[in-house]
Amino acid sequence: MNNLIKNELTKIFHKKALxxxxxxxxxxxxxxxxIDKFLYENVEANELWEKEAIQTTIDSxxxxxxxxxxxxxxxxxxxxxxxxxxxxDKNSWQTYLINNYGRDIIYKKNLSKGTDxxxxxxxKYDQFIEKLQNNDWKAFAQEELDEKNxxxxxxxxxxxxxxxTLAGLEDExxxxxxxxxxNIEYGNDGNLGIALEExxxxxxxxxxxxxxxxxxxxxxxxxxxxxxxIQTLELYKYQIENAIKEEEILSDEVGNYxxxxxADSGLATVFSQSSYGLFIIIATLIIAGTIVSEEFNxxxxxxxxxxxxxxxxILMSKFITCLIVLAIMYVAVFLVQFISSGIFxxxxxxxxxxxxxxxxxxxxxxxxxxxxxxxxxAGILPLYILLLTLAFALSTLFTNSAIAIALPLLGYMGSNxxxxxAYNYKKAEFLKFFVTPNWKxxxxxxxxxxxxxxxxxxxxIAICLLYFMIxxxxxxxxxxxxEIKNI
Amino acid sequence: MESIQKVLECKNLNKKIGKKQILKNVxxxxxxxxxxxxxxxxxAGKTTTIKLILGLQSITSGEVYINGYNIQTQFxxxxxxxxxxxxxxxxxxxxxxxxxxxxxxxxxxxxDENRIQEVIKLVGLENRINDKVSKYSLGMRQRLGIAxxxxxxxxxxxxxxxxxxxxxxxxxxxxxxLTGLAKKENMAILISSHNLSELENFCTKIAIxxxxxxxxxxxxxxxxKVEGKTLYDIEVDLVEKSKEVLKDRIDSIDEKTIKIxxxxxxxxxxxxxxxxxxxxxxKVCEDQTSLEDAFLKKTxxxxxx
Numbered sequence: 001m002n003n004l005i006k007n008e009l010t011k012i013f014h015k016k017a018l019x020x021x022x023x024x025x026x027x028x029x030x031x032x033x034x035i036d037k038f039l040y041e042n043v044e045a046n047e048l049w050e051k052e053a054i055q056t057t058i059d060s061x062x063x064x065x066x067x068x069x070x071x072x073x074x075x076x077x078x079x080x081x082x083x084x085x086x087x088x089d090k091n092s093w094q095t096y097l098i099n100n101y102g103r104d105i106i107y108k109k110n111l112s113k114g115t116d117x118x119x120x121x122x123x124k125y126d127q128f129i130e131k132l133q134n135n136d137w138k139a140f141a142q143e144e145l146d147e148k149n150x151x152x153x154x155x156x157x158x159x160x161x162x163x164x165t166l167a168g169l170e171d172e173x174x175x176x177x178x179x180x181x182x183n184i185e186y187g188n189d190g191n192l193g194i195a196l197e198e199x200x201x202x203x204x205x206x207x208x209x210x211x212x213x214x215x216x217x218x219x220x221x222x223x224x225x226x227x228x229x230i231q232t233l234e235l236y237k238y239q240i241e242n243a244i245k246e247e248e249i250l251s252d253e254v255g256n257y258x259x260x261x262x263a264d265s266g267l268a269t270v271f272s273q274s275s276y277g278l279f280i281i282i283a284t285l286i287i288a289g290t291i292v293s294e295e296f297n298x299x300x301x302x303x304x305x306x307x308x309x310x311x312x313x314i315l316m317s318k319f320i321t322c323l324i325v326l327a328i329m330y331v332a333v334f335l336v337q338f339i340s341s342g343i344f345x346x347x348x349x350x351x352x353x354x355x356x357x358x359x360x361x362x363x364x365x366x367x368x369x370x371x372x373x374x375x376x377x378a379g380i381l382p383l384y385i386l387l388l389t390l391a392f393a394l395s396t397l398f399t400n401s402a403i404a405i406a407l408p409l410l411g412y413m414g415s416n417x418x419x420x421x422a423y424n425y426k427k428a429e430f431l432k433f434f435v436t437p438n439w440k441x442x443x444x445x446x447x448x449x450x451x452x453x454x455x456x457x458x459x460x461i462a463i464c465l466l467y468f469m470i471x472x473x474x475x476x477x478x479x480x481x482x483e484i485k486n487i
Numbered sequence: 488m489e490s491i492q493k494v495l496e497c498k499n500l501n502k503k504i505g506k507k508q509i510l511k512n513v514x515x516x517x518x519x520x521x522x523x524x525x526x527x528x529x530x531a532g533k534t535t536t537i538k539l540i541l542g543l544q545s546i547t548s549g550e551v552y553i554n555g556y557n558i559q560t561q562f563x564x565x566x567x568x569x570x571x572x573x574x575x576x577x578x579x580x581x582x583x584x585x586x587x588x589x590x591x592x593x594x595x596x597x598x599d600e601n602r603i604q605e606v607i608k609l610v611g612l613e614n615r616i617n618d619k620v621s622k623y624s625l626g627m628r629q630r631l632g633i634a635x636x637x638x639x640x641x642x643x644x645x646x647x648x649x650x651x652x653x654x655x656x657x658x659x660x661x662x663x664x665l666t667g668l669a670k671k672e673n674m675a676i677l678i679s680s681h682n683l684s685e686l687e688n689f690c691t692k693i694a695i696x697x698x699x700x701x702x703x704x705x706x707x708x709x710x711x712k713v714e715g716k717t718l719y720d721i722e723v724d725l726v727e728k729s730k731e732v733l734k735d736r737i738d739s740i741d742e743k744t745i746k747i748x749x750x751x752x753x754x755x756x757x758x759x760x761x762x763x764x765x766x767x768x769x770k771v772c773e774d775q776t777s778l779e780d781a782f783l784k785k786t787x788x789x790x791x792x
Binding site for chain 1: 571573580595
């Protein structure tokens with residue numbers, strides 16, 4: 001048996017197909033990283049263009065027509081705001097404040113021109129400009145926080161106040177508190193700034209689901225969405241509290257959210273992202289889809305079958321060879337990712353942690369990136385093995401390589417459509433007996449519930465095993481009975 | 488001859504595909520030291536018989552024993568000492584000649600590097616053995632095919648059309664090689680071919696198959712006879728006169744030779760008749776195409792049903 005496997009590997013490694021795929025993979029991953037590194041930064045909004053567009057609109061309006069007055073004021077205020085922000089750096093907190101607060105202040109000032117309110121609005125405007133020039137964003141934040149506190153006090157003082165409103169205000173207060181405590185400047189603190197905003201949004205989402213839960217319960221898909229909200233919410237909180245500036249929260253294709261706490265996040269996605277997965281799939285399908293059929297088509301199967309080995313052994317040795325190729329692809333994809341990340345981001349940071357939210361302990365946990373990768377790699381293994389087995393079985397049944405490669409690939413691409421039905425239609429419950437909603441076991445990682453209600457971890461494992469056994473048994477029976485036709 | 492046991496024994500092989508009877512009660516025997524020429528027109532069932540013997544196709548009814556082991560029930564033991572080329576030498580084109588032999592050597596316990604080199608020398612491929620097989624000519628592939636068949640020192644060699652693509656020298660070498668193997672190593676050889684004159688020169692036994700039925704299985708001498716008679720060439724000076732003397736016994740004539748179907752015992756009488764009629768007899772010999780002649784007479788030409 002060992003000798004048979006050794007021979008199969010010799011045959012495979014003397015073929016060009018595997019090498020071509022490996023080379024394409026290496027090139028694409030490296031090119032991808034290069035693009036990430038050097039081209040991504042150049043994509044920026046062109047404000048000059050925005051300014052011109054506004055100016056053109058103003059010119060096109062009929063200024064004598066009073067109905068356009070309000071629009072003119074609004075557009076002119078826009079222009080004024082843009083001109084004001086040009087005084088400051090594009091990423092400065094001033095620009096951020098001008099965009100988020102300044103526009104409104106300028107618009108109010110311009111609109112009230114000639115009325116009684118003008119004085120007051122002009123005063124507000126001047127104060128705002130002064131604050132910008134003072135270069136003290138914390139003072140601005142403190143002022144906002146004080147306002148928020150007094151708003152909360154006022155609300156609490158009223159009778160039968162709306163608890164929902166209070167919760168919203170409390171969240172806003174929390175954001176401001178974090179801003180001051182963690183020194184998160186408006187605007188230019190990239191990921192942390194985003195985290196603050198997103199946290200607030202997710203909080204609102206979660207409160208929404210919690211209210212629904214109290215008033216009559218959630219549907220399954222709402223439960224799943226609530227789960228997503230909890231994951232992201234807790235991870236944003238973790239990010240803010242630990243001041244993780246460099247990284248953002250990412251999600252893989254099965255809805256696992258995580259933060260790669262330092263260095264390169266690419267490594268964490270090796271086994272959970274479809275772009276890498278596709279290389280593994282194509283390489284293994286090409287091998288598994290040809291390993292039997294090619295020998296039949298070229299007549300070389302006769303060389304094998306007149307040796308003192310049972311046909312079952314010969315077929316099994318071919319299947320095991322396919323599994324070895326799969327393992328090789330796993331290692332190759334990992335190595336290429338590891339090396340390309342190392343080259344672009346440095347090898348020194350590799351022992352980093354990945355933060356995930358665990359529903360087992362209901363808390364954010366950090367795990368070593370290699371462990372995270374292994375968990376994902378193991379979770380997605382059934383998909384690869386089942387596709388490989390399908391190609392292998394078709395190759396044995398029809399001795400036609402094209403069918404054996406194309407059908408599983410089609411199945412893989414179509415699996416998203418089938419799974420889409422499974423997730424979205426109540427009547428599609430029977431799809432739980434279909435293999436595609438079951439073959440990604442990493443949907444169960446960290447105590448999560450899957451998007452598809454009727455499945456569970458033991459059920460999915462059983463379905464995967466069942467499909468595997470059927471394909472293997474059929475292949476073995478057919479191969480053992482096969483007549484070697486004259487060619 | 489040490490053992491009485493037949494190396495290859497086929498008993499009443501039948502093969503049906505759908506409703507079509509491909510083989511009808513085919514029986515064959517090959518002893519060690521025998522070279523059995525297996526002949527028949529295209530589509531007669533030669534390759535199918537060989538595939539049944541090798542377990543490449545299922546047997547509808549009948550039995551095949553190789554070295555006493557049943558191919559259906561004791562496949563691994565039965566096939567262990569068999570070397571073969573079926574149909575054409577299908578080798579791995581993308582591997583070198585050496586790697587082709589190496590991967591086959593891996594499948595047997597006692598085939599080492601020395602044996603591989605020995606076989607390469609035997610078939611005369613030393614200079615090209617590291618080239619890819621895709622660069623080989625058909626003749627070279629045939630040689631490599633024979634090399635892989637001999638690698639594990641089989642005691643039964645089954646070759647399907649091994650002379651295809653070989654040049655005259657190659658054919659002579661193969662003939663010498665096979666004769667040597669049969670004599671020195673007591674190997675049993677079954678060889679199918681269309682090239683009848685090739686078989687005639689070195690086979691010890693012959694089996695003729697037509698439309699899936701064995702029509703003759705005998706020694707070479709027997710095979711050449713049609714109803715007990717062999718075709719003889721008699722070279723004479725007066726062809727026309729000979730024709731008159733021997734009348735309808737003559738099968739055909741050309742410038743200097745007359746051809747007659749006769750048994751060995753009749754020959755002195757025939758010579759005497761000619762000499763009495765003052766016809767000079769220069770030479771009497773067995774016709775070179777006697778096997779082909781017998782074959783065509785027995786099969787009634789090449790008809791595929």
